[in-house]
Amino acid sequence: MGEDLRAVAHGLRREVVRMAGGPHGAHVGGSLSCVDILTSLYFDVMTERDAFVLSKGHAAPALYAALAAAGRIDAEELAGYTRPGSRLFGHPPQGLPGVEFATGSLGHGLSLGIGLALAERLGGGTGHVYVLLGDGELQEGSVWEAAMYAGHRALDNLVAVVDRNELQITGPTEGCVSLEPLADKFTAFGWLTRTVDGHDLGSLGKALGEPAGRPVAVVAGTVKGRGVPFLEGKASSHYATLRPALVRRALAALDAKAPA
């Protein structure tokens, strides 16, 4: 199981790198940082009863790769990413299989997720709603309107995952507008907070999957650009266009660490 998941994550990272080699480049750093989270959700944790909202819509390449691996869209479609005629925009469009809401403007996803969670509750369903947020995104005030409400209502079918890669466009989140103590903030808003290694698929599976009787915030510590040494931990990897030689280098680096 663990090896299988690692192989899926490896495949997703390869696709993200390829998309960053496309004509317009991609939000590659924040896509690579959340690959393991998406792998855990789509291939370990979520069932067909569950719903997912990508609040950090700029991680669309990672989502598209996951949707292709899950068979929701055709894998060949990924080559069209941001090319004319494709439906794979830089941010997820409504209508793509697996995408319920067009996202990309930050700070919307948690409220949408609450709506889905309330609907599930009203209908007597047992599904969970997972919302993936960026850490820089948490500077949007609407996130905290939503967090306050979910905590107040003890929405136990809602899970927020923060891709805590500690970087935003201009540099460290803590140097821009600091988020720490981040876990304490969610706890103070009435959430059960779990802090995990966002690249450890075993820990992610446990943190994402265990019920808590109230909303769960998983603060997943990640590395921006994870898996590609020349992108890792660099704010400049937020958005990059990789020339063919760099795509080859990145793929070789990924393959060198691939599960056997």
Next chain:
Amino acid sequence: MTAPATGPEPADPQPADPRRVYRDALLDLAAVDERVICLDSDTGGLESTFGARFPDRYVNVGIAEANMFGIAAGLASRGYRPYAHTMAAFATLRAAEQLKADIVGHRLPVRIVATHGGLSAAHFGSSHYALEDLAVTRALMDLAVVVPADAAEIEPAVRALHAVDGPAYLRLGRSATPSVHGGRPPFHLGRAGRLRPGTDVTVIAMGPQPVLMALEAADALADDGVSCQVIQIHTLSPLDSRAVLAAARTTGALVTVEEHRPRGGLGDAVAEAVGAHCPVPHRRVAVNGPVGTVVRGHREALEESGVSAAAIRAAATQVIEIGKR
């Protein structure tokens, strides 16, 4: 265009509180449609009515309009029919992006019920005025926009909008205004209604005070020997452009009256409808002047800022004169 209302005069013409009438209409809907969810941003009055009767379907998100609209979109995407309540100013500007992206962008059947439209919260001051909301909502394609002229129109408007597949914006006032219609008016979503026949000029009015003022102006114009047609618009989007165009063709002069700034609202909508086909002299009676400087009553605040029966009468005289040149 629908025929003039011909119902009997109401026995008791006491003005009805638009918010109470609306709440009753929503309760009636909720009683027969379990998809109806009442989303509240702590506006006051819904908790003791809808919340008391349907506690499972009453969701007070607190003072958080942006969050409310996102939640509404999530619920609507699962088949529910959320009614999201706030004031017009906050619905259309504070939470504008959630309105655009989450609700209208996905064409979800959320009804935004916006009270305190225009200057109806007169004594509250400028923070509570909504004079740009119709420009915002009209810019959003696929959003139905309805402004009832009196309390009697609210219930049929709510019922009509409930049947719409996409999103809708219902603009209500804060307090009671005199009845425009005798009895219960016919209400056809998307259709203009003729309140007075006339041949020299057409006044097209929307909203409680503008429609009342338009009727008063028509009376005054009649004393001047001017035959003034009065058309009421309750559905701003989609506009009954056929009726507007017919009015332009038959009377050759138009005045629009609205409780809104002159940009982006009814005046622009009418100009768009007639401009390409039958341009005629057109004056906009709208909130032009400064607002929120001295406390006034609702009607007085409108009159001081440019919306009055006298202004309509003057504008009508102007457009008729221009048409004669």
